[in-house]
Amino acid sequence: MSATSRRRSHTSASSTRPSRWTRRSPGTPGEPRGATLLETIGRTSGLPRRTPLGGRRVGQEFWLLSEYGEKSQYIRNIKADPKVRVRVNGRWHHGTAHLLPEDDARARLKSLPRMNSAAVRAAT
Structure with missing residues (x-):
């Protein structure tokens, strides 16, 4: 399966059913320990959008890699x-947030949690 068709199937599936992480409000009992959410403002709707993701906090910064760039x-x-x-x-x-497209993604992955970054590693 090509990267484009993987992205389309993932995007299609995730847009039709909400993630179990985003349906729960913060602090809900039973929420996965260490769950990390990124909240952005929708560029069209102006509404908050929450995305579960992996990454690592380093000092006052939080580093992450986008699976689909x-x-x-x-x-x-x-x-x-x-x-x-x-x-x-x-x-x-x-x-x-500061986007760093010139950053070496493969080198950055080595510093991030292995399980959280498995999907990114597969896509790069």
């Missing part, structure tokens, strides 16, 4: 409005 909806939202919130270990942190 600039084709990811949350990356498109960040381009339109870089103000974001990240929920790490049950606490929300406000910040401004």
